[in-house]
Amino acid sequence: MRLTWKERVMTALLGAAVASGITTLILILVEATNVFLPTDIKFGIVLDAGSSHTSLFVYRWPADKENDTGVVSQALACRAKASGGSSSHPSYLQLGLWLHKTSALCLKHLLLSPTSAPIIGFRAHPRNPGWSHPRFLTSSHLQRPFVQIRSQSQVPGSGPGISSYASSPDQAGESLRGCLEEALTLIPEAQHQGTPMFLGATAGMRLLSQKNSSQAADIFAAVTRVLRQAPVDLWGSELLAGQDEGALGWITINYILGLLVKFSFSGEWIQPPEGTLVGALDMGGASTQITFVPGVPILDKSTEATFRLYGSEHQVYTHSYLCFGRDQMLLRLLAGLVQSSPVPRVRHPCYHSGYQGTLSLESVFESPCVHTTAPPDLPQNLTVEGTGNPGACISAIRDLFNFSSCEGRDNCAFSGVYQPPVRGPFYAFSNFYYTFHFLNLTSGQPLATANATVWEFCQKHWKLVEMTWPGQERWLRDYCASGLYILTLLVHGYGFREETWSSIEFRKQAGGTDIGWTLGYMLNLTSMIPAELPAQWRAQSYGVWAVSVVFMVVTLVAVLAVAVAQLFWPHD
Incomplete structure (x- = not known):
């Protein structure tokens, strides 16, 4: 039985629609590839309770860290004032990752290291035993510091360090509220509960603990009470050992300068070629630290800090001199x-x-x-x-120095303290910088x-x-x-x-980020926080997508033509 013209046309249109539709499905399902969507950004808060002032820093990093060390940048720096005020400035240092977060291209995995790289020793997290809290494996013991007069690092309107509130410990906690409010405003509310926060007290509180341990305990209790009122995950408020302070400052400088990891032109995070790392010279109100990689073996192991970052192991000499701030x-x-x-x-x-x-x-x-x-x-x-x-x-x-104790000894600084010869470039910050900046001596x-x-x-x-x-x-x-x-x-x-x-550079910041121990601590902290896998999506190249759209249009036109023919073509 011969087909009518209407049946022939409709059969052809249906065949074209089916062929075009199948082709479209093949292009969508077979030619599509998996891509990673831009990852979420995590936040962390670190408070540096120094002898002369307290500063709060907000840091951020991508959630999908593959080598257990996050790529961290500074988002906010706030200096606490008396009576809960604050003085802050945002930081716009972007270390490569979020520069691309709006790009149409997917974010590649960070190729920081073939091995995971947490830092040295760890202590159980006080509120979550499943996590650890970073601690440097040095043989130094916490010394207990105090007293603060006026610090050159202070700016008009900034408050004193928490150790100065010995007679009114509640004021120490209240002085932090202004900066806490600014930090919570910056961090999205949905992420408050998962944001870790840590307060580290340095030489000022170590001295106060030496002088009056009960007053120091009252200050820590008052500070902790205020911090726990914030809707974030408080990891603790505690004394930071002098060796830890020096080593963390060293990590901060070398990370900012791209000497530990950097973003390549190929869109990947890579380790830079072997070279001389930068030493750190820090001076606060109550103590001063020196940290560097010597050219000889470190003979006194109590002055050595060993840790791994981005798959590489580092041994540095570090020593903190209490009362020499x-x-x-x-x-x-x-x-x-x-x-x-x-x-x-x-x-x-x-x-x-x-x-x-x-x-x-x-x-x-x-x-x-x-x-x-x-x-x-x-x-x-x-x-x-x-x-x-x-x-x-x-x-x-x-x-003020005891130089005689080092007479006739090559590897000795003063007060009988072992130190190998200085080597390589150094960054001098904090009061080193503030003093020489005033004297116009920071230009080499x-x-x-x-x-x-x-x-x-x-x-x-x-x-x-x-x-x-x-x-x-x-x-x-x-x-x-x-x-x-x-x-x-x-x-x-x-x-x-x-x-x-000439190897010493006197600096306050590097790459728009304040130099100090806090960023180094946050790099350690990110290795404690579980990573999140980036979200995946099916995507096509532009050419395949364009062809798919053409065949989809052909399919729709053919189906529409069949419907029109069925409705308006008269029967033979």
Whole structure:
């Protein structure tokens, strides 16, 4: 039986529709490939409770870390003020990952290392036994620090360190509220509960623990009480060992500079070629740290920190000198001058000529770093008079060191402390930077120029200094002593010479990120947080997608034509 014209046309249209539809399905199902969608961003909060101020940092990293170490960047830096205020600035350092989060291309897996790389030792997480808490495997024990006067690192309006709230511990917790509010505003509310937070107290609280352990415990309790009110996952509030502080600062610098891992032009995270890593010189209010990779084996294992990052193992020399921070140095220097002064008028060679001020005797001798007592016959308030004598100032500063214990020993810094010779480039930050920045010595000037500049500043009359730098009276009198102290520490203590001085760079930030121990800690912390697999999706190349659309249109047209023919073509 022969088909009618209508049946022939409809059969052809149906055949075309079926063939086109099958072709479309094949292109969609067979030619499609799996792609990874941009991953979620995780957040973490670290508070640096230093001797002179408390800073809060918010960090972020991609959830899909494949080598157990996240790629972290700084999102917020906030300095706590008294009475719960804050002073903050965002950080726009983007370390490659989220630069591509809006790209049409899928994010590739991070090829950081063929092996997993958590950092050294771990302690059980206080609230989740299944997780660990990073801890450096050094033989150092926690020392207990305090006292803070004025820190050069302070800015107008910033609050003091939590150790200064010994008589009113509740105020220590309240001082953190302003920065906490800013951090919670930045982090999406849905992620608050899963955001880890840690407070690390450094030399200021270690000194307070030496002086009065119950006051230190009250401050930690008050701080923890306020932090637990925030809707985040508090990992703890505790003292940070000096060795940990130095080693974590070293990790921060080398990570920021791309010496541990970097983003390649091929869109992958790779380890850079072997090269000299950068040493770290840190000076706070109560302690100072030196950390670097020596060119010889480390003989004293108590000064060695060993850890793995991005699949590579690192051994660094690190040592922390308690009571050699800027503020405690100034106190010890002043106490020594008071002891040697036969009259209530103290002549201070590190203060500018023409300077005169009143000194509270109790404020000088209450620090655990001052191992002498006040002379019994002196009044409670002394008059301090500046003489502007840098030579005498250096002599007084050298009396703070015990250089004689290292005589005849090559690998020794001072106070009998083992140290291999310094090697490679160094970044000097915190009070190293603040002092030399004020003196305009952060542009790579040679050692002779740095020395001459500090001497010239020390010999200026106080009135001229006040007129030249108005509004900075709070710190002006101490820049001379700080500058000469840094020169003495670096040259006669750590062993830098004219030929190695140029290897020191005085920096506050690197790549838009503040230098300190907090970023290094967060890198460790991310290795404790479970990774999340990136979401997958089926995708096609543009050419296959275009052909699929054409065949889909053909299919729809054919089906539509069959429907029209069925409805409007009259029967034969």
